[in-house]
Amino acid sequence: MRRSTTSGATEARALDRRRLGAVLGAELICAVLLVAGPQTVPAGPAVAAPPSSTAPSDASRVVATPDGRTAQLIDMGAPGGPALLDRVATELPGAADAVTAFWGAQWPTAIPVVVAGSQHQFATLAGGGLDVAATTTADRIMFAPAAASMNDADLRMVLRHELFHFAARTDTAADAPVWLTEGVADFVGRPVPAAMPTTLSAQLPTDAELATPGPGRSAAYDRAWSLATYVAQTYGTDRLRALYVAACGHGHPDFPTAVTQALGVELPAVLTGWRDWQSSSIR
DSSP states (O other), X not given: OBSOOOOSSSSHHHHHHSOOOSOOOHHHHHHHHHHHOSOOOOSSSOOOOOOGGGSOXXXXXXXXXXXXXXXXXXXXXXXXXXXXXXXXXXXXXXXXXXXXXXXXXXXXSEEEEEEOSSHHXXXXXXXXXXXXXXXXXXXXXXXXXXXXGOXXXXXXXXXXXXXXXXXXXXXXXXXXXXXXXXXXXXXXXXXXXXXXXXXXXXXXXXXHHHHSOSHHHHHHHHHHHHHHHHHHXXXXXXXXXXXXXXXXXXXXXXHHHHHHHHHSSOHHHHHHHHHHHHXXXXX
């Protein structure tokens, strides 16, 4: 299972790419309303939303973080869902701190986190595949049911990764380079290992690689994370954030121009430095 993925700036494009043809059950509609408020269900036979009182009373709860944010945690009936949300609640303060340390404090204070009740629900509501643990949409962070089996370290990385996507989503253009949005989210979520993988190439990843399931996608994520980490360690985390804003923000230029704007150097110099940094980090 791929630990985490967000296909596009806010994952809204994943919903656009997938036609939600299935008729959602009443409990699913209710959960959607709990998370995101009134919204239009995509085309298909009309399904009336039941009164909110039909939702189990323990399916939703709110937890607060020390920085004043609140997270609405919703279990849609997954086996192990309540236990997974308990772990999410434990990890949320550290995840919020990690996101704020990189992105700044100006991001939404209400954080909807949902565990899908089935893989079908996960695919329908969040566009997640069988190899994906979690996604971020325009409205919520959603975990796949199988995410309950993740160990604590992986859950910590996934939550921080997705929380960054959630924090940055309104400032991220729909046509932003997906590989960079993912690389920066991975930088926020993943610790730097003692040594780089010896098989990691020094070629910029492509959005197509990230969209294709298989070993190539994992390698592309690793390269995206590696470049983001190199920029942060070489130019500073503030410059990495500036690069994200320049390359992924609304009305962004092409990536080489954004690199020059944010880092003050040309892209070839950055790529050369990145390759040297990777080589020196392999032990």
